[in-house]
Amino acid sequence: MHLYHWLLLGGLLIIAALAGYAWYLWRRVWRQRADQQAQQDQRNARLAGDIQFIAQSLVNGQVPMIEGSIRLKVLLDNYAGPRREGLSLDIFTEVYDQTAHIPTHEAWKQLSAAERKLHLRLMDTIERDHQQQVQQAARQLADGLH
Structure with a gap:
């Protein structure tokens, strides 16, 4: 074999190895x-179950309206799976936005009685104004996202 044939064979072997x-x-x-898609699907399935559970708890009065709305808003923000068309869920964001400034946990305990009373009055107003919309949206979610 000539040098040309050896070079051609070597080149073909290198191309085959790279391919x-x-x-x-x-x-x-x-x-x-x-694998990533499977993990995302599992995460969405878990979130869908959590959303449905909290929505049912909200409908049944087992969780306070504001707390349930906040939890549902956060879960819905993290959920990336399929959703049934016609779901009207903006009310959870609205309740979340209206209560985002209210301190929680240790910060709540450090508030004065007057400050707590002011926040509680605001929460009562939010509950009164949005109770019907929240219940309607929660009933929709209690049937599942899709």
Whole structure:
């Protein structure tokens, strides 16, 4: 064989080796994407279950309206799965936005009695003004997201 044939054979072997390595890397990428999608699907299924559970608890009066609305808003923000068309869920964001400034946990305990009373009055007003809309949206979610 001439030098030309050896170089051609060597070049073909290098191309074949690189093509094999590229195939191997693409298979890893596809597998990683499939694993990530499976994890996302599991996360969405778990979140959908949590959303449905809290919505049912809200409908049944087992969780306060404001707390349930805040929890549902946060869960819905993290949920990236399919949703039934026609779900009207903006009320949870509205309640969340209206109560975002109210201190919680240790900060609530450090408020004076007058400050707490002021916040409680605001929360009562929010509950009174939005109770019907929250209940309607919670009933929709209690049936599931899709």
